Amino acid sequence: SQKIEQNSEALNIQEGKTATLTCNYTNYSPAYLQWYRQDPGRGPVFLLLIRENEKEKRKERLKVTFDTTLKQSLFHITASQPADSATYLCALDPSISSGSARQLTFGSGTQLTVLP
Amino acid sequence: EAQVTQNPRYLITVTGKKLTVTCSQNMNHEYMSWYRQDPGLGLRQIYYSMNVEVTDKGDVPEGYKVSRKEKRNFPLILESPSPNQTSLYFCASSQQGSLGKLFFGSGTQLSVL
Numbered sequence: 069s070q071k072i073e074q075n076s077e078a079l080n081i082q083e084g085k086t087a088t089l090t091c092n093y094t095n096y097s098p099a100y101l102q103w104y105r106q107d108p109g110r111g112p113v114f115l116l117l118i119r120e121n122e123k124e125k126r127k128e129r130l131k132v133t134f135d136t137t138l139k140q141s142l143f144h145i146t147a148s149q150p151a152d153s154a155t156y157l158c159a160l161d162p163s164i165s166s167g168s169a170r171q172l173t174f175g176s177g178t179q180l181t182v183l184p
Numbered sequence: 185e186a187q188v189t190q191n192p193r194y195l196i197t198v199t200g201k202k203l204t205v206t207c208s209q210n211m212n213h214e215y216m217s218w219y220r221q222d223p224g225l226g227l228r229q230i231y232y233s234m235n236v237e238v239t240d241k242g243d244v245p246e247g248y249k250v251s252r253k254e255k256r257n258f259p260l261i262l263e264s265p266s267p268n269q270t271s272l273y274f275c276a277s278s279q280q281g282s283l284g285k286l287f288f289g290s291g292t293q294l295s296v297l
Contacts, residue, residue: 100283111188111274111288112227119283157227161284170234171242172217172284176226 070095072175074158080181081148089143089178091158098160101134101141106155106177115156116143148182155179186211190275190289197265198297205260205292207275213287214280216258217242218250220271221291227274233258234280265296 075090091101100119104112118125118134118141125132131144145152155177161170188209197203209216217232219242229242233252247269249261258277262269272293276286 102283102285104286109272109291109293111276111291112286113288114285117283117285159284170240170284171229171232172286173229173243174219174227176224 070173072096072158072160072173074156074175074178076178077176078179078181080183083149083182083184085148087145087148087152087180087182089156089158089180091141091143091175093139093160096139096160097136100160101132102159102172103130103132103141103143104157104159104174106157108155112157112174145180148180150182150184153181186287188275188277188287188289190273190292192292193290194293196295196297199266200264203262203265203294205262205273205275205294207258207260207289208256209258209275209277209287210256211277211279211287212255213277214255215278215284216252217276217278217286218248218258218260219274219276220244220269221274222271230260230273265294267296270294270296 071094073092102117103115106112116132118132129146133142157177159174161172191206214235218230219227221227228244231250233239275289
């Protein structure tokens with residue numbers, strides 16, 4: 069069956085360090101993968117999208133990699149700050165191709181806490 | 185301001201009493217979707233709509249109905265709510281061709297007693 073797994077439910081790191089979150093998937097062949105941030109009681113907010121032919125994508129302190137051989141995406145936050153504390157979700161759409169959403173499926177998320 | 189608006193924010197009801205959660209977006213998005221979020225289970229898709237009058241089931245559609253009569257609105261209807269539908273619900277929308285970058289509403293916390 070198809071599955072999306074995020075490496076751990078919770079991750080604590082010290083301020084200033086790099087946080088690395090993992091998203092693994094099985095029985096999918098996604099053309100792209102997305103990352104979202106969710107604060108408690110709020111809706112997820114889109115952060116980054118990476119396509120299958122892109123190895124790496126950056127946005128300010130965020131970096132995402134996508135390895136279709138390993139079926140894995142890594143999400144990095146460099147120089148982390150307490151304000152980065154949130155739950156981070158990866159998502160992919162198995163139905164693809166038209167470029168439009170159909171059934172975007174989410175991992176259960178990793179709760180990141182950045183300690184001052 | 186571009187946004188997805190859900191109402192109500194909180195709702196407590198009793199088993200069997202029909203309810204509707206409204207969702208409206210002002211971005212002229214073709215695609216809209218409903219998710220529920222439960223601890224340990226993450227976000228699960230209930231229904232989605234590719235455009236007006238086009239709706240389809242997601243992963244957990246049982247006990248829910250939707251309609252898409254206008255592009256901006258996508259209400260979620262629980263005809264006979266049950267306690268296992270107690271959850272945090274999110275509506276989301278996306279522009280066609282945007283590779284599914286979703287804009288989410290603020291959520292509706294539903295408790296069915």
